[in-house]
Amino acid sequence: xxxxxxxxxxxxxxxxxxxxxxxxxxxxxxxxxMPPRGxxxxxxxxxxxxxxxxxxxxxxxxxxxxxxxxxxxxxxxxDLRQKRDRQKDTIEEWEELRQLASDIKTHTLTHxxxxxxxxxxxxxxxxxxxxxxxxxxxHNSIVAGILRSKNAKRLIKSKSMLTEExxxxxxxxxxxxxxxxxxxxxxxxxxxxxxxxxxxxxxxHKLRTDVAEVFSKTIxxxxxxxxxxxxxxxxxEHTRPLILNADAGMTxxxxxxxxxxxxxxxxxxxxxxxxxxxxxxHIVSVGIEKIIPNLNTLAVFVRMLSRSAxxxxxxxxxxxxxxxxxGAEMHIVIVDNxxxxxxxxxKFWTSLKCIRCGACMNTCPVFRRSGGLSYGATYAGPIGLxxxxxxxxxxxxxxxFSSTMNGSCTNVCPVKINIHEQIASWRQVLAETHEIPAFKxxxxxxxxxxxxxxxxxxxxxxxxxxxxxxxxxxxxxxKMNTWTRGREMPHIPKETFHQWYKRTxxxxxKKK
Amino acid sequence: MSSxxxxxxxxxxxxANRPNIQPPLPEVPLFDEKAPSDLVPAFSEMLVKMGGAVxxxxxxxxxxxxRSAVAGKGIIxxxxxxxxxxxxxxxxxxxxxxxxxxxxxVEIGVVxxxxxxxxxxxxxxxxxxxxxxxxxxxxxxxxxLLDPAQIVANLHNAYRRPEFREHNYAVFQxxxxxxxxxxxxxxxxxxxxxxxxxxxxxxxx
Amino acid sequence: MxxxxxxxxxxxxxxxxxxxATLELLERFGCEVDYPFDQTCCxxxxxxxxxxxxxxxxxELFVRNFKDYDYIVGPSGSCVNHVRNNFDAVEQTxxxxxxxxxxxxxxxxxxxxxxxxxxxxxxxxxKVALHNNCNALRGLNIASMTELREKTxxxxxxxxxxxxxxxxxxxxxxxxxxxxxxxFSVFEEAISARMxxxxxxxxxxxxxxxxxxxxxxxxxHQEGCAKRLNLPTKYIHIAQILNGEPx
Numbered sequence: 001x002x003x004x005x006x007x008x009x010x011x012x013x014x015x016x017x018x019x020x021x022x023x024x025x026x027x028x029x030x031x032x033x034m035p036p037r038g039x040x041x042x043x044x045x046x047x048x049x050x051x052x053x054x055x056x057x058x059x060x061x062x063x064x065x066x067x068x069x070x071x072x073x074x075x076x077x078x079d080l081r082q083k084r085d086r087q088k089d090t091i092e093e094w095e096e097l098r099q100l101a102s103d104i105k106t107h108t109l110t111h112x113x114x115x116x117x118x119x120x121x122x123x124x125x126x127x128x129x130x131x132x133x134x135x136x137x138x139h140n141s142i143v144a145g146i147l148r149s150k151n152a153k154r155l156i157k158s159k160s161m162l163t164e165e166x167x168x169x170x171x172x173x174x175x176x177x178x179x180x181x182x183x184x185x186x187x188x189x190x191x192x193x194x195x196x197x198x199x200x201x202x203x204x205h206k207l208r209t210d211v212a213e214v215f216s217k218t219i220x221x222x223x224x225x226x227x228x229x230x231x232x233x234x235x236x237e238h239t240r241p242l243i244l245n246a247d248a249g250m251t252x253x254x255x256x257x258x259x260x261x262x263x264x265x266x267x268x269x270x271x272x273x274x275x276x277x278x279x280x281x282h283i284v285s286v287g288i289e290k291i292i293p294n295l296n297t298l299a300v301f302v303r304m305l306s307r308s309a310x311x312x313x314x315x316x317x318x319x320x321x322x323x324x325x326x327g328a329e330m331h332i333v334i335v336d337n338x339x340x341x342x343x344x345x346x347k348f349w350t351s352l353k354c355i356r357c358g359a360c361m362n363t364c365p366v367f368r369r370s371g372g373l374s375y376g377a378t379y380a381g382p383i384g385l386x387x388x389x390x391x392x393x394x395x396x397x398x399x400x401f402s403s404t405m406n407g408s409c410t411n412v413c414p415v416k417i418n419i420h421e422q423i424a425s426w427r428q429v430l431a432e433t434h435e436i437p438a439f440k441x442x443x444x445x446x447x448x449x450x451x452x453x454x455x456x457x458x459x460x461x462x463x464x465x466x467x468x469x470x471x472x473x474x475x476x477x478x479k480m481n482t483w484t485r486g487r488e489m490p491h492i493p494k495e496t497f498h499q500w501y502k503r504t505x506x507x508x509x510k511k512k
Numbered sequence: 513m514s515s516x517x518x519x520x521x522x523x524x525x526x527x528a529n530r531p532n533i534q535p536p537l538p539e540v541p542l543f544d545e546k547a548p549s550d551l552v553p554a555f556s557e558m559l560v561k562m563g564g565a566v567x568x569x570x571x572x573x574x575x576x577x578x579r580s581a582v583a584g585k586g587i588i589x590x591x592x593x594x595x596x597x598x599x600x601x602x603x604x605x606x607x608x609x610x611x612x613x614x615x616x617x618v619e620i621g622v623v624x625x626x627x628x629x630x631x632x633x634x635x636x637x638x639x640x641x642x643x644x645x646x647x648x649x650x651x652x653x654x655x656x657l658l659d660p661a662q663i664v665a666n667l668h669n670a671y672r673r674p675e676f677r678e679h680n681y682a683v684f685q686x687x688x689x690x691x692x693x694x695x696x697x698x699x700x701x702x703x704x705x706x707x708x709x710x711x712x713x714x715x716x717x
Numbered sequence: 718m719x720x721x722x723x724x725x726x727x728x729x730x731x732x733x734x735x736x737x738a739t740l741e742l743l744e745r746f747g748c749e750v751d752y753p754f755d756q757t758c759c760x761x762x763x764x765x766x767x768x769x770x771x772x773x774x775x776x777e778l779f780v781r782n783f784k785d786y787d788y789i790v791g792p793s794g795s796c797v798n799h800v801r802n803n804f805d806a807v808e809q810t811x812x813x814x815x816x817x818x819x820x821x822x823x824x825x826x827x828x829x830x831x832x833x834x835x836x837x838x839x840x841x842x843x844k845v846a847l848h849n850n851c852n853a854l855r856g857l858n859i860a861s862m863t864e865l866r867e868k869t870x871x872x873x874x875x876x877x878x879x880x881x882x883x884x885x886x887x888x889x890x891x892x893x894x895x896x897x898x899x900x901f902s903v904f905e906e907a908i909s910a911r912m913x914x915x916x917x918x919x920x921x922x923x924x925x926x927x928x929x930x931x932x933x934x935x936x937x938h939q940e941g942c943a944k945r946l947n948l949p950t951k952y953i954h955i956a957q958i959l960n961g962e963p964x
Contacts, residue, residue, distance in 0.1 A: 061907045076696045078890070085863060093543050094866040100538055107537045113526045126680065132519035142515060184702050185693035201693055208695050228697040236703060243703075244613045260677055270649050270689040270704025277645035277681070278612050288522065295671040296540045302684075303631075303667050313558065314632040314667075316690050317704070323680035325645060326608065336522045344529030363864065365894050365912050366905075402905060404898030404912075405765075407855035411864030420855075424803075427767030436767060440904070444768035451726075451762075452774030454755040461730060482903050486910020487941030490731045497729045497736035501752050 039209035039226075040068045045194070045373025051395050056402045059374035060366075063205075073205055074368040080201075081362045083311020084412065091307070101304055102416035104297045105353035109343065115258040115291045116334070122261025123332055126323030133335045136166035142333050143168070143250070143283055144175040150281055150329075152177070152247035158265065158272035159183040160252025161199055161356055162285045162335060165378045165391075180242045182271035184235055191218040197372030197380065200309045200358040205371040249275035251321075253286040253332075254355065255301055259294035262322040263332065266305060266315040273319050280328045282321065288339050289352040301355060304414035309357040342390045347425040351386050353415040360409035360419055366402055375399060382409035386422040389430070397435035400426035461496060540668065547665035551630040552712065555663050558633030559710060562687035563700055567655065567711040574657075574713040578622070581655060581709070586619035591643045592657055594713075595622055612646040621651030621705070624715065625658045626675050626682075631666035634684035635710065638675050645681055654688070654705040659715045720748045721783045723791030723820065725933070726758040732933045738956035739792045739823055745838070745960070746831050753782040761799040764806065765899040773806040784812040788830065789820040792956050794853020794932045795899070797822040802856055823956055824931045825859055828872040835879050839961035842882030846925035847873055848916075848939065850932035851894050859931070863892045873931060873955060880958060888919045897938040913942035921948045927964075931955045 043066045046059040064070050088094045108115055120130050133139035139162075147155065155177050157163070169190065172179045181190045185202035189195065192214045196202030203211065208226040216223035221234040251272045255264040263284050265272040276282040292298060306315045324330035343349050361367045361381030372380035377388040377396055385403055388396035400423050409419040430436050431444075450456050483489065495503070548554050556566050569577035575594055582588045582601060589604045590596065596605060604618065615621070623642055625635040635656050642648050664670050675682045689704030700706055720743055724736040743750045759779055763772035779800065783789045791797050800820040807813050827833045849871075853859045860871035877883055896902070896912025903909075917939055920928050926949075930936050933954055940952040953964065 057905050057907060064907065064911055072695060079696060088864075088866050091866070092546075093541075100540060103535065103538045104540075106533075107535050110530055110533055110535060112530060113523050116523070116526075131515040132522055133515070134518040134521055138515075138518060182703055183693070184691045188693070203693055204696075206694070208697075211694050228694045229699055231694060232691060232699040232702055236701065239703065240616070244616055257676075262676065268690045268692075269702035270685075271702070273645070273683060274649050274703055277649065288526075293537055295676055296668070297537070299667045299671040300540055310692075313562070314634055314684065314686050316562065316686050316688070318634070318684040318686075320676055320682045321680070322676070322682075325639065325680065334522075336518075336525070340522060340525035340529055343526060343531075346531075349531060365896065366908055369908055369911050369915075400767075401901070402908075404851065404894045404896060404901050404909075406851035406894035406898070408851075408864055408892065408894065411855065411862055424764075424767075427765075428769050429767075431767030431769075440766060441768065444763045444766050444771045448760075448763050448768065448771030448773075448775060451758040451760065452778050454757055454778070457726075457757040482906035483941070485906050486945060487913065487938065488944035490937045490941060493731065493733050495733060497724050497733035498754070500733050500737065501740075502754075505752075507754065 039207065039213070040066055042066070042206060042210040043069060043371065045197070045371070046376030048376050051392070053395060053398045054376035056370065056374050056376070056398060059376070060370035063371040063374055064369055069205065069207060069371070070369060072207060073371060076204060077362045077368045080309075080311055081359070081412070084308055084359055084362065087307040087311050087313065091303075097300055097304055098414055098416050100300050101414055102353065104292065104300060105415050106350070108292055109289065109349065109352055112288065112291065112343070115293055116288060118258040119256055119261055119291055120334075122258065124261070126261050128261065128323055128330045128332055130332045130334065133333055133337070135337050139166045139285065139333055139335045139337070140168055140171035143285070144172065144177065146281070146283055146331050147175070147177055147248055150248065152281060154178045154180070154242070154246045155248050155250055156180050156182055156243050156246040156275045156278070157250035158252060158267055158275045159186045159196075159202065160285055161378065162252055162287050162337075164196060165337060166285075166335070180239065180246070182239060182243065182275055183267065183269060184232060187235060187239065188214060191215070195373065195378070198358055198361055199356045199379070205373060243274055243278055246279050248281040248283065249277070249279045250283045250285070251276050253284050253290050254305065255292050255298055256286050256290045257295060257298055258291055260322055262320050264298065264302070265319045265321070266302070266317070267319075268316045270317050273317055276319070276321060277325065282324065282328065282330045284321070284330070284332045286332055286334050288334055288336055305355055305357055308359040308412065308414040338391055345390070348386060348390065348422055350417050351383070351422060353417055354383055354387070355415060357414055359412040359414065363408045363412045365406070366404065370402070375402070382419045382423070383417070386419060386426060389426055393430070393433070393435060397430050400430060458498070542666075542668045544665040544669060547630070551663040551665060552660050554630040555628050555633055558630065559687065560633070562633045563690055564633060564687035564708045564710060567709040569711070574711055578655065578657075578711055578713075582620050582622070587617055588620050588622060589615055589618040589647060589651060590622040591641060591647055592622055592624045594657070606643045606647050608643055610644050612644050612650075615644065615646050615650040618651040620653045620655060621647050622655045622657070623647055625656050625662070627662040627664060627670070627673065628658050629667060629670045629684065630663055632684070632686055634686040636670065636675055637683050637685055638679040639681040640679060648683065648685060649704045651705060653707045655709050655711060656685075657713045658710050660712045661714065718748055719787045720750045721786035721789045722750050722752045723756065723783065723789050723796070724752065725791060725793045725796045727937065728792060728933050731937060732954065735792050735933050735954040735956055738954065738960040738962060739790070742823075742827075742956055742960045743790060746827075746833060751786065756782045759796045759799045760806065761796060761803075762900055764799065764803060769806045776804055776807045780807065780813050780816050783816050783820070787819065788826065789816060790823055790826045791820070792823045792931065792954060793934065794822045794850040794857055794859065795934055798852035798856035822853055822857055822859065822931055824853075824873050824876060825857060827876060827959070833876070836876075836959050836961060839879075839959055840881040841958050843926045844884050844886050844924050845877065845927045845929055846886050846888050846920045846923055847877065848895065848928055848930040848935055849873065849892070850930060850935050853931055854892065876959060877929070877955070883958070886923045886925050888923045888925070890919060895935050895939050897935045899934075902938055909938070910942060913938050914946055917943035917946055917948055917950065921950050925950055927951050927953050929953050929955045929958055
């Protein structure tokens with residue numbers, strides 16, 4: 001392959017916004033200009049087989065086998081990472097803000113009961129009805145109950161990872177409620193019957209041609225028109241009447257402020273405000289870890305969130321819902337769903353600090369090349385690797401191994417979660433609880449014995465004149481010798497360092 | 513399990529599981545030592561970066577500039593008294609009892625911001641200013657009046673204002689509705705307003 | 718100053734010249750260098766896979782081999798990072814603590830401990846791209862990191878700047894992991910190889926004739942990827958450049 005003819009994702013091909021006034025903002029990014037031919041089919045996510053461990057690499061291979069998707073996905077997310085870096089450069093107190101954000105979360109999580117009580121009291125005093133759900137099923141049943149009591153059949157909602165976690169749309173379908181997602185990316189994924197692949201940009205793995213295909217089949221747009229303005233406008237026109245005819249609105253919650261009893265929702269489209277303000281009923285789903293103490297601390301998180309996520313100074317809309325509108329109702333459902341259990345995990349509880357900015361996904365070289373759906377879980381990328389096993393240790397036992405543990409995720413995290421160290425800790429937990437494949441364990445046991453014994457180790461290294469001077473045997477002598485699939489073997493020297501030293505300096509180290 | 517039982521179970525689990533450390537809540541500084549003395553240019557620069565625009569009065573007084581900006585543009589819904597009573601315009605006064613959906617045919621909404629934030633180019637709109645909250649979202653375009661004396665340096669200053677304690681609804685609106693959900697291509701007007709212009713205009717009491 | 722030379726297993730087996738250059742370089746600066754014969758590995762492959770117990774005996778052996786030296790120096794940031802920051806499978810005795818704090822990666826040893834101010838014997842009239850191993854970068858902090866708002870610095874750049882004729886070229890994603898990742902390179906080979914190929918292309922596009930690093934493991938992987946792509950880039954450990962070896 002020559003240098004001139006490759007679709008390397010590192011090439012900033014196509015349109016870039018560099019220099020344009022709006023380039024700092026909105027999370028807009030470079031996309032790759034596609035050659036004029038039939039659209040490349042969209043690679044789908046991980047094959048989920050019940051409780052069997054997810055084969056992330058299998059799905060990643062299929063994603064990497066689709067060069068246009070891979071190039072766009074990698075470049076788009078790398079672009080977000082760079083925009084995030086530029087924002088960081090404009091804020092002198094950036095590292096101080098990260099430390100503050102982390103410390104505020106540490107304080108809050110260790111005083112979670114106090115702040116939840118305060119939040120509940122204040123929200124109730126503001127006229128909000130607050131309910132508590134231990135798990136996903138209870139969340140779904142509470143919401144279904146509220147909707148039933150108002151005879152509400154059509155629900156508009158903004159994006160919420162918690163409702164994804166709860167399998168909310170499926171549950172509502174069973175309850176006879178028609179749910180319409182109003183975030184563009186989330187709507188695309190809903191119409192394609194696919195999970196979001198990223199916490200902030202749910203359809204980032206799709207090309208415009210994929211969206212054109214989905215929209216043509218579902219909302220009747222022109223299948224041959226994949227112009228992004230056209231597609232966005234089609235969705236706006238199609239969704240507007242659904243918003244106006246809805247019976248109820250639902251939002252997630254980015255921050256729940258104990259001091260005021262408010263929930264804060266951040267969007268770029270204004271769809272949360274439409275969802276909350278158009279109907280007479282606003283339901284909010286809140287995970288218990290979303291609590292923060294007060295408005296002064298809120299400022300820290302609002303300053304960090306969009307800068308980390310999209311590289312824009314703030315989301316277009318940062319909305320503070322403190323109580324119901326006149327004549328309307330507001331309900332808040334506070335959900336545990338595994339969070340209190342995670343709070344008790346010594347090595348992993350700080351993952352509850354996560355504000356779902358997705359910066360770790362954008363910077364992760366594995367995520368950018370695999371697509372978020374390859375993880376086969378609600379949360380993908382680095383944060384997913386450390387959260388998903390808390391939901392199902394067996395099914396997600398493979399995920400912590402889908403990382404090089406390079407640590408970039410930890411560095412971009414606005415609340416300073418030690419993500420790559422937790423990935424390492426999960427590997428240990430999984431190995432010790434027999435959740436890693438037996439061959440790996442056997443291999444590591446053998447390697448450990450070999451490497452602990454200088455004699456055995458030296459004997460295992462091939463002789464100088466051997467044709468088998470490959471890797472040390474513990475790596476090479478197994479069915480997993482995969483090195484050469486995408487790489488050449490290293491050059492084989494005629495003697496090891498050990499042999500050279502012995503030959504030239506002798507055992508006493510004196511030069512011969 | 514009822515929601516009350518679940519509440520008790522959640523609190524019991526938190527108390528049983530939370531890490532046994534008592535770190536204090538850190539003080540959050542204002543970080544505004546280096547803020548410029550004139551916040552209007554800083555605000556305007558960020559507003560434009562976020563996709564908004566400053567409505568240039570072109571030598572007119574602000575009310576005339578506003579009238580000229582909306583003249584002949586279809587239905588104008590207004591939360592501000594400045595535009596009331598002009599028979600040459602299709603003015604719809606926003607009243608508290610209106611159905612929020614009734615603003616869906618509006619071309620331009622005119623509202624006043626409680627204040628602006630120079631750091632981000634954000635406008636704070638509350639339910640007092642909007643009267644009907646959808647006034648900020650259902651119109652195709654939005655013109656926001658902002659008193660130049662009501663701009664704070666950054667979000668730390670912003671959150672020390674009373675609006676977030678007093679209003680059931682308050683929003684930082686920063687430029688128009690935007691999305692880059694398809695291949696990162698920036699489009700304005702995904703769901704909310706397609707454009708947002710700010711007219712600097714002191715508030716008359 | 719008594720220095721124990723730590724030659725990681727893959728350097729021993731595949732890149733003996735890197736061990737030789739490290740030894741000679743340290744001797745040029747007057748260090749009294751020993752090579753403990755019984756050394757094998759730092760234990761990282763097991764720990765990296767989550768198998769800490771399986772790594773214990775190897776870590777103990779490492780400590781026995783090196784506990785008596787003032788400094789332990791190795792030409793690999795990844796292995797040194799393991800010793801310094803992740804040597805947790807063994808009981809934390811005084812010997813273990815000594816070994817953990819006194820083990821240095823070659824570049825930081827030259828830069829921070831020996832505080833070298835020149836390599837008069839070294840000349841390298843080539844365009845060179847620098848690769849920082851992720852553990853050396855984010856674990857040992859041999860350079861500033863693009864993710865953080867911090868003062869820019871780079872210990873390997875400082876050293877390479879003292880080499881006559883050497884011209885550094887910039888790649889587009891300097892801190893991006895190359896995909897080696899220890900056992901990741903064999904257990905998740907497809908993503909690993911793809912990342913390495915992307916890295917190799919980035920280096921070639923930047924016009925690098927050579928790529929250098931203080932870590933042979935990353936370069937062994939990158940070189941394999943570059944060869945698969947038929948790229949002409951050559952890979953050389955920083956010890957060899959600093960030691961002024963002819964190429």
